[in-house]
Amino acid sequence: MAQKINKKPAAGQPITIGLAGFGTVGSGLAELLERNSQIITERSGLALRLKTICALEFKNRSRQSLSQYRLTKDWHDLVNDPEIQIVVELIGGAGIAVEIILAALRAGKHVVTANKAALAAHADRIFKTAIEHQAEIYFEAAVGGGIPIIKVFRESLVGNHIREFYAIINGTTNFMLTQMVGKGWSYEQALKRAQELGFAEKDPTLDVNGSDAMAKSGLLAMLAFGGHIDSKKIHREGIESIRPVDVAFARQLGYKIKLLGIAKQKEVGKAEIHVHPTFIPAGSELANVENEFNAIYVKGDFLGPSLYYGKGAGSHPTASSVVSDLHDLGQRINGQNRFNPARYRFDRDITVMPMDSVESAFYLRLQVQERSGILAKVTTVFAKHRISIKSIVQHDAEDPKNIPIVFVLHKTREKDLRQAVATISRFPFVREAPVCYRIEDLS
Amino acid sequence: MAQKINKKPAAGQPITIGLAGFGTVGSGLAELLERNSQIITERSGLALRLKTICALEFKNRSRQSLSQYRLTKDWHDLVNDPEIQIVVELIGGAGIAVEIILAALRAGKHVVTANKAALAAHADRIFKTAIEHQAEIYFEAAVGGGIPIIKVFRESLVGNHIREFYAIINGTTNFMLTQMVGKGWSYEQALKRAQELGFAEKDPTLDVNGSDAMAKSGLLAMLAFGGHIDSKKIHREGIESIRPVDVAFARQLGYKIKLLGIAKQKEVGKAEIHVHPTFIPAGSELANVENEFNAIYVKGDFLGPSLYYGKGAGSHPTASSVVSDLHDLGQRINGQNRFNPARYRFDRDITVMPMDSVESAFYLRLQVQERSGILAKVTTVFAKHRISIKSIVQHDAEDPKNIPIVFVLHKTREKDLRQAVATISRFPFVREAPVCYRIEDLS
CATH class of the missing domain: 3.30.360.10 (Dihydrodipicolinate Reductase; domain 2)
Incomplete structure (x- = not known):
């Protein structure tokens, strides 16, 4: 039973974010924050609020779907906004992006970037500026895309x-x-x-x-x-x-x-x-x-x-890494040394589904006494339980009275499989208890 | 050039740790903290101080090598010591270990454990106690050993x-x-x-x-x-x-x-x-x-x-995960929202070694005009440069006047290899520029 002792996480002030760049990764970040903000707050107590987006064009999305954001073509609107605590740089390259990163750090804002080119070419200036202004630069998305x-x-x-x-x-x-x-x-x-x-x-x-x-x-x-x-x-x-x-x-x-x-x-x-x-x-x-x-x-x-x-790349995996950085910086801004009860969601139960209702593909091996007429009988039982067969393998056996037949079965409910196997195991030509393994194709 | 702007990280108060259990993982943890404490402090500004070890016996190490620690058989010496901020439980099992975990949490101490059995069997009590006493329980080492x-x-x-x-x-x-x-x-x-x-x-x-x-x-x-x-x-x-x-x-x-x-x-x-x-x-x-x-x-x-x-197991990998937890809790105890200049070690340079001095195993393909006498000439050059041969592959070629010969070479300095290849490429029987790839056996 769940313990009813957790209160709603005391969401601190929202963390206010400005985004520079609205290409494939930038729009992926906006999409993630729109779709998954609730679970981020549940887990961390943090509200991540994307306030302003700076880009030369917004062709990835309709203007209407962006009406909740302030849109600008001037990156100074990010750096000069006292409300913005973190600037996310997703323009890329070692040109204007570097200028934005440095200006944001100088304004005391933390910076999150996916820009390995800028970091590699200007590591000295960028990290030196970060140290001088005691602002952080996080770059999980710059190496290995979504890999943390x-x-x-x-x-x-x-x-x-x-x-x-x-x-x-x-x-x-x-x-x-x-x-x-x-x-x-x-x-x-x-x-x-x-x-x-x-x-x-x-x-x-x-x-x-x-x-x-x-x-x-x-x-x-x-x-x-x-x-x-x-x-x-x-x-x-x-x-x-x-x-x-x-x-x-x-x-x-x-x-x-x-x-x-x-x-x-x-x-x-x-x-x-x-x-x-x-x-x-x-x-x-x-x-x-x-x-x-x-x-x-x-x-x-x-x-x-x-x-x-x-x-290692792509809109969604890269956005996943950017949000990981935003989370870590948000925790720092809100003071990470507070106890965070949201780590333990003991106020709700996760129901573990009964195994009978779980669906898997299956491997099934039967040992039979003879070959003739057996497939017809077995496949009739599968059909009755709406189980479809992907492949059948029969081998020559050393003992002609104990022949293995292997069935690979498409996804089916455990309950249906068990009932079918119970019926099959009662056929007089089945010599041993049938052997079953679940198959996961990891696709 | 390195920027000389970093000061030594302002190491806060040391984080004081009590350890319960001195089996294979416990002694691995002590070993890690002894050997690698300097790099931990360099990276994080944290001093992790193991003060007290509680165990029934200390057979993994000589008493003398443990003289820097307070040794006890009574776990209350960990829980009742006001100086100890984190109790590490490495006894295992769902018996006395659970009692120690709960008592430490009730005393307001953070707990680090590798004990999946205790967490699985008593999740309710342990997490409820952690929430009530606003103490953390971290368990990176409980699943997947060294994998974070x-x-x-x-x-x-x-x-x-x-x-x-x-x-x-x-x-x-x-x-x-x-x-x-x-x-x-x-x-x-x-x-x-x-x-x-x-x-x-x-x-x-x-x-x-x-x-x-x-x-x-x-x-x-x-x-x-x-x-x-x-x-x-x-x-x-x-x-x-x-x-x-x-x-x-x-x-x-x-x-x-x-x-x-x-x-x-x-x-x-x-x-x-x-x-x-x-x-x-x-x-x-x-x-x-x-x-x-x-x-x-x-x-x-x-x-x-x-x-x-x-x-997924073992003394050293598990200790690695325990220290990751100690680091995170130490950051929280010291106040994680401080800027940490130790993240950027721009006060020292890492010299990138010239490629000439790097050692690798090599794949080398020559295209030659004929077979006879060639191996003797090529292997003589290798010998002169102290390069030893692991294997040689010759194939039938479509064009009998353009035959590939592949050499797999044991580890050798780039410089030696280049000199040898330069000599070999001047032989009149070599038809094309030799092709080289480095081999890494990842062992």
């Missing part, structure tokens, strides 16, 4: 010396390499397909030549090893010259080719950091990261190896 | 409705299933081997029958879906009855068998949660989680699918 790797490096691994990491952090090149390895395609074929599907830009240079992965590797290494890194010193090679013959040899030797950002700390203050196509064992976790997915494989001296996997 | 899954669910995914998760969260059974699938072993053979290697207890019941995975699944579902869950209602099946014939059929059908904790939210306040052996696609990320490793695959409505992988 920045927070993991900064907080979860706080007790570890991070020895090394290996990162697939460019979705474009990983998608292309997946096609080149899986289908034997050339670089040119893979690029064309990636552009058709929107995984590669019209000008893919910064992705395919490793520049994007280099910027991200430098940021991760900065967090991992705790110091300032001159990203121009990072050795970089792209995937443009990979040829099918080498992809084929790699396979023959038990490897897959992946574009990796690699960093290893050799001693305090000294590290190797490099980005290039790399042969890695085909059976490793990292080799199985395919298509547009990203993953970071990291070794801590106490944690050992660990891996973080997810979508 | 609790923090990911609670903070990184705060903007997502978590729709479902699939979790490999019992290392014993995953190790056994890896042997049963990979080597065709029976359940009994796999259990024997797991016990020999220390991956299974003498009495393995709670692992192999799914009880441990059930407790952890309930905790994760509580966080994911935000409510109270009666863990006795979770359907549970173990791995004891899995037979080689079904493992073989699974492979033939393209699946692997894994013991999964599965939870899916159907509507607010209603979920299916169940633990059982499950057929999952052999090519999926989760299917590649082998041996004693754990992983949690989770889908958020904005994040999409993501996966978190690492060691």
Whole structure:
């Protein structure tokens, strides 16, 4: 029984947010805050209020659907608004975006950004300004899209010396390499397909030549090893010259080719950091990261190896990371050292559904005495219980009086399956108790 | 150049910790705090001070090496010490450990624990007591060992409705299933081997029958879906009855068998949660989680699918998670809304090593005009540069005047490799520029 002792979380003042940039990620952020604000408040007691959006055009949404926001083309409206506590920069690039980030920090506002290019090119100025004005700059979305790797490096691994990491952090090149390895395609074929599907830009240079992965590797290494890194010193090679013959040899030797950002700390203050196509064992976790997915494989001296996997780009995954940063900054603004009873929602029960009503696909093995006429009888029972069959496998058996037959069944309620199996198990030709396993296709 | 503007982090008062339990995890925690306290302070400004250890015996360490701590057999010495701010409970089980957790919370102390059994069996009492006394209970180490899954669910995914998760969260059974699938072993053979290697207890019941995975699944579902869950209602099946014939059929059908904790939210306040052996696609990320490793695959409505992988048990990985909790609570105790300049270590440079001095294993492909005498010449060059050869692959070529030869080379300095390749490329029998890729074995 739920304990009726929780009050509604005492929502503090709303956290007021200004957004610069309304492209695919910016509109995804607005969508997330519109759709999921209730659950964010339930979990954290925080009300995240998007007040103002600054963009040159608002083509992703109708003006009417944006009527709750103040819309502007002048970013000074974000920086000069005393009510705005956090400026979210989602314009990208190392131009005007940097100007906005610096101005917001100077105005004492916290900044959340997905802009790895700006952070890599102007790390010194940006972080120095943040320190001087005691404003924070958070950038979970800048590396690995929706993967919470920045927070993991900064907080979860706080007790570890991070020895090394290996990162697939460019979705474009990983998608292309997946096609080149899986289908034997050339670089040119893979690029064309990636552009058709929107995984590669019209000008893919910064992705395919490793520049994007280099910027991200430098940021991760900065967090991992705790110091300032001159990203121009990072050795970089792209995937443009990979040829099918080498992809084929790699396979023959038990490897897959992946574009990796690699960093290893050799001693305090000294590290190797490099980005290039790399042969890695085909059976490793990292080799199985395919298509547009990203993953970071990291070794801590106490944690050992660990891996973080997810979508490295896209409107919704990136918005998920931006909101994680907004949550953390909101907690700081409201004073994080208060006890937060909203962590424990013991004021409501989650009903665990009875297993009978759960739906799964199934594997079912019968051991039967003979083959003839059996399928007709069994499938009639399935049909009666509205269970449909995906496939049937019969094998030659050592003992011709004890033959396995395997059925793969489409999704069905447990109750229906159990009733059908009970009926089937009573057929005289069934020799042993039928064996059942649930199937999850993880799709 | 590093900016010399950071002062030493203003380390607040040390956070004073009392530890109950000095088995494998407890001694791992003491070891971590002894070895890595400096980097924790550098990163966070926090000094984590382990003051008192309570245990019935201290057989893991010599008394002398523990002389810096106060040692006691009476847990009241932790709870009644006004200086102790956080009690770490690493005894385990649902007996005396629960008593200590409750007493610490009642004394207003925050609690960190790895004890999923206590949390699952006494969730109501423990969380109710935490709320009443406004003390926190953190349990990163209770699910997934070193994997920071609790923090990911609670903070990184705060903007997502978590729709479902699939979790490999019992290392014993995953190790056994890896042997049963990979080597065709029976359940009994796999259990024997797991016990020999220390991956299974003498009495393995709670692992192999799914009880441990059930407790952890309930905790994760509580966080994911935000409510109270009666863990006795979770359907549970173990791995004891899995037979080689079904493992073989699974492979033939393209699946692997894994013991999964599965939870899916159907509507607010209603979920299916169940633990059982499950057929999952052999090519999926989760299917590649082998041996004693754990992983949690989770889908958020904005994040999409993501996966978190690492060691699910063991002294050091578990200590890593306990310290992550201590860090977070320490930040709260010291007032988290202060600006923390230690986030940016721009007062020191990380030197990026010149690529010439980096060591890698290499793949090298030559295209040559003929076969005879070539290996002798090439291997002589390698020997001169102290490069050793792991393997050589020669193929029949379509064009007998343009034959690929592939060398896999052991670890060597880039500089040595480049010099050797430069020499080799000048041989008259080499037709094209040699092709090189670095190899990382991720070991």
